[in-house]
Amino acid sequence: MRFNRIAVALALGLVSTMSVAADADQAIRNTLKAIDPTMAVEAIAESPMPGVYQVELAGGRQLYTSADGQFLLQGYLFQVKNGKPVNLTEAAESRGVVKLLDAIPASEMVVFAPKQPKTHITVFTDTDCGYCQKLHSEVPELNRLGVEVRYLAFPRQGLESEAAKELSNVWCAKNKQEAMNLAKTRQSVPDTQCDSPVAKQFALGQMIGVSGTPAIVLANGKIIPGYQPAPQLAKIALESK
Incomplete structure (x- = not known):
């Protein structure tokens, strides 16, 4: 009892x-x-x-x-x-942040991946951004060091800007990697129409606190605002996996 x-x-x-x-x-x-x-x-x-x-x-x-x-x-x-x-x-x-980014299909990103990635970073990018272009020029080095680069769109001047239109062209291209390479080297990207995820990704960036580009999100969800040289960024990314 x-x-x-x-x-x-x-x-x-x-x-x-x-x-x-x-x-x-x-x-x-x-x-x-x-x-x-x-x-x-x-x-x-x-x-x-x-x-x-x-x-x-x-x-x-x-x-x-x-x-x-x-x-x-x-x-x-x-x-x-x-x-x-x-x-x-x-x-x-x-x-x-990790939970939100993990829910995005790879097909909605522009991904530059090494054969055997050790970790990844997610970069909110704007094609009309000098430091974004500089970071993109170092993507091959990041890949060589084992870092996969996943791009999301973030047109800093808003969805009505020319950059937003160019980002949409990149995301709608048959070969998104090739189109991104063109855009980041200030070459024109052919106009293409599709159900672009640019607006959705821009809203996501704003929701998690992105205000400028490049905004780099490490695998553990920590956000690094601004450009980092490839060796330094790779070291930080590998330590955060």
């Missing part, structure tokens, strides 16, 4: 905990909806810090809130492990 009472108590405690979690989830969602009805909430869970909840937004962005949703915090949450600070927010955001 004593065992049964303990089992019942444990069960009631579990139900109570689940109820508290459900109440917190709803309270937080209500607050965020009142602030911005369009805010896309991916998940809500207790954070590693007791009493604080972690909200994952679209694109991997993170917010922190009290259980009643009345206190909100946007910023980095660190945990000290063995005397060293670990950025938990950055790690969570990177995992969110």
Whole structure:
């Protein structure tokens, strides 16, 4: 009988905990909806810090809130492990970025791959961008060092720009790699029509915080803004796989 009472108590405690979690989830969602009805909430869970909840937004962005949703915090949450600070927010955001990029079919990217890739980078690029052109000239060296380069489109001047049209021509070409080579060496790319993913990729870049090009995303989801020389970039990419 004593065992049964303990089992019942444990069960009631579990139900109570689940109820508290459900109440917190709803309270937080209500607050965020009142602030911005369009805010896309991916998940809500207790954070590693007791009493604080972690909200994952679209694109991997993170917010922190009290259980009643009345206190909100946007910023980095660190945990000290063995005397060293670990950025938990950055790690969570990177995992969110990886999840989004992994969902993109290879057919919607322009990929330059070595025979035996050791890791990969995803580059949000604009053909009308000097440093993007410089980075592209070093793609053979990146490939030689074992780094696969996956391109996504990011027309910096918007979807009505000439660069957006050229990016669409690249993505619609029968040979996307050849078309990218032409565009990055300031040669014209034949006009082509198709169901281009350029707008979708531009929106994705904005959602994860891309504001300029090239924006390089490592295999672990960390974003490096701006050009890096091939040897340095390959070293960073290989260390992050």
